[in-house]
Amino acid sequence: MTPEQYVQDKAAKSGSSFYYAFLFLPPPRRAAITAFYAFCREVDDVVDEVSDPGIAATKLAWWRKEVAAGFAGQPSHPVMKALMPHTATYGITPAHLAAVIEGCQMDLEQSRFLDFAGLERYCHLVAGVVGEVAANIFGRTSDATVAYAHRLGLAMQLTNIIRDVGDDARRGRIYLPVSELQRFDVKANELLQRSAPYGYSDRFTALMKFQAERAHRCYDEALALLPDADRAAQKPGLMMANIYRTLLREIEADNFQVLHQRTSLTPLRKLWIAMLTNWRGR
Numbered sequence: 001m002t003p004e005q006y007v008q009d010k011a012a013k014s015g016s017s018f019y020y021a022f023l024f025l026p027p028p029r030r031a032a033i034t035a036f037y038a039f040c041r042e043v044d045d046v047v048d049e050v051s052d053p054g055i056a057a058t059k060l061a062w063w064r065k066e067v068a069a070g071f072a073g074q075p076s077h078p079v080m081k082a083l084m085p086h087t088a089t090y091g092i093t094p095a096h097l098a099a100v101i102e103g104c105q106m107d108l109e110q111s112r113f114l115d116f117a118g119l120e121r122y123c124h125l126v127a128g129v130v131g132e133v134a135a136n137i138f139g140r141t142s143d144a145t146v147a148y149a150h151r152l153g154l155a156m157q158l159t160n161i162i163r164d165v166g167d168d169a170r171r172g173r174i175y176l177p178v179s180e181l182q183r184f185d186v187k188a189n190e191l192l193q194r195s196a197p198y199g200y201s202d203r204f205t206a207l208m209k210f211q212a213e214r215a216h217r218c219y220d221e222a223l224a225l226l227p228d229a230d231r232a233a234q235k236p237g238l239m240m241a242n243i244y245r246t247l248l249r250e251i252e253a254d255n256f257q258v259l260h261q262r263t264s265l266t267p268l269r270k271l272w273i274a275m276l277t278n279w280r281g282r
Helices: 003-014 017-022 027-049 053-071 078-090 094-109 116-138 144-163 165-170 178-183 188-193 202-225 235-253 267-280
Strands: none
Touching: 003 017, 003 027, 003 078, 017 027, 017 235, 017 267, 027 053, 027 078, 027 094, 027 116, 053 078, 053 094, 078 116, 094 116, 116 144, 116 235, 144 165, 144 202, 144 235, 165 188, 178 188, 178 202, 202 235, 235 267
């Protein structure tokens, strides 16, 4: 299997909404974003699939060395072999990749965030930087597009957090800020119990409505930041935004039943949203 086949399989098997947006890119850009996405998946899987924190930390340290080796012209992992030919063309730097690893390191070292400022820092690393690299690969002419990409990354990561409250609680993690749990009088133990009727209450619903409203504001702010000159090039990002926002609306319509189930869109629906966005250009 070639490095290019490896990253393609990694992206396709993930079932991610990102994959459907990649399909509309010209081959060179599609190859670059697929390799970068595969890197993000590899690093993220270290935290999600390795149960021993010590082993996970060792693997993340290995990835830091692999990034350094890749930029020194000696990549060994198929993901880095597939990614390195695109780094100079699309402005992908060691700092970008290091930020993604740092964000995953945060997952190992903390399972709570005291306030939104702390959560926003985490989102910057695991989603904002990813959005910036993606925007560079899609093509941009303005620095304002970088600001758009970071805000959109935040909106999408907040959507992930809302969707995954139950899944994260099963791993002992709560990404909703402690200060906001206190504000809405929701106890951490109520989330950790997960299954209905435990955890569900008017207080929980109010908390989740607050989270959803903030995510929607971030989507609106991101779209307002996108310059008209870059709108056509950034259509893959707009596809992802529309898929994620549709997911958020589904969760809202289901009254935030996220503790005992994971809401998702079918592959066909994701593809339809991507096609519709490509046609409309927004």
